[in-house]
Amino acid sequence: MSMLEIHQFLERLGNLIRSQGRRTSAGLDLQPVHLNALYYLSICNRYSDTLLAVSEYLGQTRGTTSQTIKLLEQRRLLTKKPDPVDGRVTHLKLTASGRKIVLQSWPSPVLKAAESLFPVDQQDALRDQLKQLLHTCQKVNDQKTFAICHSCRHNEKQAGGYFCRLTQEPLSPEDVTLICREHEFPQSA
Numbered sequence: 001m002s003m004l005e006i007h008q009f010l011e012r013l014g015n016l017i018r019s020q021g022r023r024t025s026a027g028l029d030l031q032p033v034h035l036n037a038l039y040y041l042s043i044c045n046r047y048s049d050t051l052l053a054v055s056e057y058l059g060q061t062r063g064t065t066s067q068t069i070k071l072l073e074q075r076r077l078l079t080k081k082p083d084p085v086d087g088r089v090t091h092l093k094l095t096a097s098g099r100k101i102v103l104q105s106w107p108s109p110v111l112k113a114a115e116s117l118f119p120v121d122q123q124d125a126l127r128d129q130l131k132q133l134l135h136t137c138q139k140v141n142d143q144k145t146f147a148i149c150h151s152c153r154h155n156e157k158q159a160g161g162y163f164c165r166l167t168q169e170p171l172s173p174e175d176v177t178l179i180c181r182e183h184e185f186p187q188s189a
Helices: 003-028 032-043 051-056 064-075 096-107 108-116 120-140
Strands: 078-082 090-095 155-158 161-164 169-171
Touching: 003 032, 003 096, 003 108, 032 051, 032 064, 051 064, 051 090, 064 078, 064 161, 090 096, 096 161
Parallel strands: none
Antiparallel strands: 078 090, 155 161, 161 169
16 A cells, blocks of 8 residues: 555545534534644643643644633633742643543544444554554654653653653653653654
8 A cells, every 4th residue: 555545544534533523613612623622631741731732732833722722711621720830831721521522522423433343453453553653754754742651761660650751750650641742752662
């Protein structure tokens, strides 16, 4: 299969998912970007729940992302919390209403509907291949990986739990299951 064919399949799947996302967000009187921001905030760790990280993840300017965050805050779907150590940093936290929307919206109903017709072993293989394709694209295009902390070269498993060698801070078991904007795959990956 050529890369052009892969691109065509990914583009068509992306269009189906985006179309469903537009319907879902319209039903909530939101835009798709608002749902994407909520989703990101539901899967990121404490180093990545800032305006800058959201804008990097979504590939938008900070000004555009700021407007998104402002609307979500007005709708009481997220709150802003100052960092206890660095007063210049503000963390964005989902409210219960924000989490409820994420749970209702992900994965896309398009994919949920196909799940029962797609054998589990093939789902696992496809997930692994898509993960590798994403990692390769990010690497060759020098983009942040925004991947799960557990797979990061800075993550160190210790007797008492986990430790981030980059931030020099302990990590909770929950921390290592969330994505991080500082993530870097090990050199051999």
